[in-house]
Amino acid sequence: MGIENQLTGDNILVTSLNKLVNWSRSNSVWPCTFGLACCALEMIATSLASFDISRFGSEVFRPSPRQSDLLIVAGTVSKKMAPMVKRVYDQMADPKWVIAMGACASCGGTFQSYAVLQGVDQIIPVDVYLPGCPPRPEALLAGLMKIQEKIRTENLNQRPDFKPGERYETQVPKVELIR
Amino acid sequence: MDIKGIVSRLEKTDPGAIDRVSGENEITLNFNDFNKAMQTLHDDKSLCFDMLVDIVAIDRIDRMPQSHRFDLVYILLCSKDFSRLLVRLAAGEDNEVPSVSSIWASADWAEREVYDLMGITFSGHPNLRRILTWKNFEGHPLRKDFPLEGKDFDQQFDTTSIEDY
Numbered sequence: 203m204g205i206e207n208q209l210t211g212d213n214i215l216v217t218s219l220n221k222l223v224n225w226s227r228s229n230s231v232w233p234c235t236f237g238l239a240c241c242a243l244e245m246i247a248t249s250l251a252s253f254d255i256s257r258f259g260s261e262v263f264r265p266s267p268r269q270s271d272l273l274i275v276a277g278t279v280s281k282k283m284a285p286m287v288k289r290v291y292d293q294m295a296d297p298k299w300v301i302a303m304g305a306c307a308s309c310g311g312t313f314q315s316y317a318v319l320q321g322v323d324q325i326i327p328v329d330v331y332l333p334g335c336p337p338r339p340e341a342l343l344a345g346l347m348k349i350q351e352k353i354r355t356e357n358l359n360q361r362p363d364f365k366p367g368e369r370y371e372t373q374v375p376k377v378e379l380i381r
Numbered sequence: 382m383d384i385k386g387i388v389s390r391l392e393k394t395d396p397g398a399i400d401r402v403s404g405e406n407e408i409t410l411n412f413n414d415f416n417k418a419m420q421t422l423h424d425d426k427s428l429c430f431d432m433l434v435d436i437v438a439i440d441r442i443d444r445m446p447q448s449h450r451f452d453l454v455y456i457l458l459c460s461k462d463f464s465r466l467l468v469r470l471a472a473g474e475d476n477e478v479p480s481v482s483s484i485w486a487s488a489d490w491a492e493r494e495v496y497d498l499m500g501i502t503f504s505g506h507p508n509l510r511r512i513l514t515w516k517n518f519e520g521h522p523l524r525k526d527f528p529l530e531g532k533d534f535d536q537q538f539d540t541t542s543i544e545d546y
């Protein structure tokens with residue numbers, strides 16, 4: 203039928219490591235389960251059947267920041283909450299991306315007040331800003347596609363987590379059989 | 382019980398405690414008799430206001446200095462006949478209002494909220510510290526003379542500046 207007919211036999215695909223890694227990263231961006239205010243409901247709606255975020259490989263909302271790649275800051279960040287938002291971001295393993303969802307997370311929104319942080323970019327780096335109060339689920343999906351686009355065009359050694367000269371080697375523990 | 386019954390009952394046990402009766406379910410108490418009258422409202426078998434729904438504080442800076450700055454409104458409910466009573470109390474800026482947390486346990490958090498947002502202190506409260514804002518927050522944000530945007534609004538925010546309990 204399609205490509206699989208051409209692939210019978212011992213065939214080889216040639217690509218660059220950059221493209222391969224970015225392709226696989228961009229198609230499984232796991233978001234963190236993290237909502238702060240009304241925008242979170244739109245984020246939840248995005249993951250439900252009618253909008254279905256799993257079409258983009260992001261349906262696995264992880265309850266632990268250690269396992270997630272994407273922080274969707276969905277809602278108003280109060281100043282009292284800000285240290286916790288930063289801690290969640292810091293606990294996420296690289297590579298990681300951030301969407302500031304809605305007017306509140308982007309710039310404080312309607313809350314020009316003593317209690318609300320005027321934009322989450324004051325404490326963590328943001329990749330995509332979504333306007334709207336709240337943005338519709340389609341807008342969140344568009345934001346997610348922007349992140350995917352960004353991942354695909356990234357150069358691996360330009361990522362902030364890239365450390366030149368450092369190599370990661372897997373250590374295989376020596377197993378002794380006990381009889 | 383209607384307001385007439387409440388007033389006559391209270392007049393009998395704590396004469397002179399009521400300063401004014403207004404409307405269908407509101408009384409204003411004198412500052413000095415406040416704690417005793419509240420105890421009566423709770424303990425008296427026929428009054429039986431066994432629930433404190435909320436405490437409201439109003440900043441009446443506009444009527445200074447002729448009168449006290451704050452009004453406190455205690456919303457009471459009787460769970461037997463579901464009658465409600467608003468108890469109003471005028472408090473100055475440096476008055477220490479007697480705490481009613483030993484009468485109604487729900488007053489504990491309500492008074493902390495009033496203290497946090499309005500800066501009214503309560504004497505005899507077991508744990509009077511901020512409840513909504515953080516530990517090193519300066520000022521009391523719901524006072525009329527507090528700037529809405531707070532201080533350092535246009536400066537870069539630092540998460541380490543927040544200290545909490």
Ligand code: SF4
Nearest residue numbers: 240241304306335336
């Ligand atoms: S942007 Fe609007 S919908 Fe989103 S958290 Fe703020 S107020 Fe709520």
